[in-house]
Amino acid sequence: MAVLDAATSAGGVPTRRRRARRERWTPYLLIAPAGLLVAVFLIYPIGSVVYYSLYDYNVTKPWGNRFVGLDNYVTMAGDSLFWQSLVFTAQWVVVEVGLQLVFGLALALVINETFVGRAMARALVFAPWAVSGVLTTTIWLLIYNPTTGFGRYLADAGIGQYGTSPLAEPGSAFWAAVVAELWRGIPFFAILILADLQSISRDLYESAEVDGAGRLRRFWSITLPHLRNAIVISTLLRAVWEFNNVDLLYTLTGGGPGNATMTLPLYVARLAIDAKEFGYGSALTMAGFVILALFSVTYLWLVRVGKDQNA
Amino acid sequence: MSLTTAAPPAAPPRPPRVARSRRRDTDPRQTPRWAIYVPLALYLLFTLVPFYWILLFAFRETGSTSLFPWPLTLDHFSTVWNGAGFSVFFRNSVVIAVLTVFFSTTIALAGGYALARFSFRGKGIFMLMMLFTQFIPGAMMLIPLFDIFRATFLINSLWSIVVAEAVFQLPLSLMLMAGFIRNIPIELEEAAWIDGCGRLRGFLATVLPLLRPGIVAISSFAFISAWNNFLFALMFLNSQEQFTVPVGLSYMLGEYSVDFGALAAGGVVAVVPVVLVFAYIQRYLVQGLSAGAVKG
Known part of the structure; x- marks a missing residue:
């Protein structure tokens, strides 16, 4: 939010073009936290399941993993x-x-x-x-x-x-x-x-x-x-x-x-x-x-x- | 205190109610009373008897077979709270629920605003991704999440549950939040911009105050879900000091000689915060859902 804050309250009325350029990135900044969390903790794990399903993998018997x-x-x-x-x-x-x-x-x-x-x-x-x-x-x-x-x-x-x-x-x-x-x-x-x-x-x-x-x-x-x-x-x-x-x-x-x-x-x-x-x-x-x-x-x-x- | 009470002001003439109630009786649209009260009473019995049963065992002395909580005792509560460690479990559950609510609601607020007020490239894909995550089962994520948390040293830390719960709660919170924000006229914000506010100030001044009921509803959903979480806590927390209330309850259920009074008291402890939150939001539940994302 700090980035947003600095961007929106930077002194004076911004020119229309500057404002438009900044506005273009605003939605991406706003959805970034949600997108990152979902990608790391929901989407990536699905991929890793595919990988693990090809392995003999038991946490309690690490010597047998292959x-x-x-x-x-x-x-x-x-x-x-x-x-x-x-x-x-x-x-x-x-x-x-x-x-x-x-x-x-x-x-x-x-x-x-x-x-x-x-x-x-x-x-x-x-x-x-x-x-x-x-x-x-x-x-x-x-x-x-x-x-x-x-x-x-x-x-x-x-x-x-x-x-x-x-x-x-x-x-x-x-x-x-x-x-x-x-x-x-x-x-x-x-x-x-x-x-x-x-x-x-x-x-x-x-x-x-x-x-x-x-x-x-x-x-x-x-x-x-x-x-x-x-x-x-x-x-x-x-x-x-x-x-x-x-x-x-x-x-x-x-x-x-x-x-x-x-x-x-x-x-x-x-x-x-x-x-x-x-x-x-x-x-x-x-x-x-x-x-x-x-x-x-x-x-x-x-x-x-x-x-x-x-x- | 020798004030004379003033005579109450004369009641204003009442509207003629007789006519209306007579119309009711003859109105063929009116469902007969029995058709409402009989099924309702049966269903209430089905809903409330189980609640009564757990209260009965929580407050009744061990050995009594009365159908009323008599002789009344609070011993079972001190047993679970002090003996079985529920004071610690309760604190852990509160910490997890509060942090989950804070993170999922804040992140959903930012994302929901973007979805409601901007059109941008990739928006459709993003929303589709959020929709698809609703189909990902928690049980199926146990193995990969365990690996991620082990690699980041979050196993046996309350943060693992906060992260997992916040992520699972996020898509629904985000969609609901976007729905609530869309319902607030954009003209209010535009007026603030004309007055010289930026996006953030305009949002804080015009949207946020009107969004309060929506935020309360979304936070409550997140709270109930985080408070009730069981599988993640069972998998990712393995020392008793980190247990949550549902995990503590499940271990009591698994014991060979179950102390039913203590188990019931533990159940009552588990349900109290949820019931308080539910009592607060249940009025908004129906309106909130019809206003929110459910109707697309």
């Missing part, structure tokens, strides 16, 4: 956990995003009505949005745990058995994680969709009503088309976010029981943090990038389509 060519990728192709984690990742993303969208849309429609206590209700239902993955785990672990959870109180009342936890079985562990993540994720959709709902003109509804459109018809013909872009954008942002979401699964299930809830990023995180297998982890990271790149292209394509329709 160039291995495509060996890591060959290992990956034969790694059943890798393929299993891909399938689970898709399942996780589809179920989470789908349910969050449906409930988030319903919640936004309800909150968008005028009623007594609306501001308070809005603050309360949005609250889990700000809660971290680790804290979500803490809360839901207290609920799922056989000694502290609902199960114990239900068993006291004669429903179910003592000492059972939904996290113990692969099938129920999946839904246990889904519910915990829904608790935190629905507000995201509700907030974004509510923001868009509030920009719909009331006149549209009034004239539709004059034309004899019922409640469902108005929702179908006015509300949904208006929300289309918001839904496309928030769904894709959330899909990427849920793909990347490691905190909750790492702490709640750790990928278990028996790797049943292992997503690809979680697999990478466990290799990096627990096993320090950087070489193979980098190869898996590359696979993740390719999948996300496909996601991104779809995303940009859909956004473009949305803009065309609106114009």
